[in-house]
Amino acid sequence: MSLKEIFNEHKWLWGAAALLVFAAGALAAIWLNARNAEHVDAPVMEASITDEASRKIGETITEAQQRKNKLPEVVKNAKDNVMRDVADADDACIADRWNGLLGRYREYRTAAGGL
Template identity: 85%
Template sequence: MSLKEIFNEHKWLWLAAALLIFTAGALSAIWLNARNAEHVDAPVMEASRTDDASRTIGETITEAQQRKNRLPEVVKSAKDDVMRDVADTNDACIADLWNGILGRYREHRTAAGGL
């Protein structure tokens, strides 16, 4: 009985053979990568650029966090300024400001063709 006849008679042997070949290949790849991992040398230029990029990203994150932390102070300061400005104005002043805003709005609508 030949090998071809054995494989034709038992179809599951194809699956077993394929699984055996795949397992051997995977184990070989793992073994080769484990051996070569000890001797990995990163290029000096790429390592320094990576360090620079990491430092820049860290600084940007820190700056964004500081801005975020200052945001409540900025909002409170703006509210205080608006309250002070409104307290100093009378009804005629507010009407003049409102009419100016409406005038600019109408000019913009006319220039945009009503859009």
């Protein structure tokens, strides 16, 4: 009895053979790709530069997040300060402030040649 006759007689042997080839391939892939992480030698200079860059990026992200979280509080405090200043000021004081702003604007326009 030949191998071809055995496979033709028992169709399930095809599945078993395919499973056996797949398992052998998986084991070979695992064996070929296996590494011992303790013995991987990364260049010391590149590793330290990478660690430093990662630390700086982390600090920058943290600082940006803190600024973002603080922004609504700063805007609210500025609005509160302006409302308090305006509420405490009389009409003459507000007119003086407005005239000061207009004066600075005119000086800027004159210095910029009207642009």
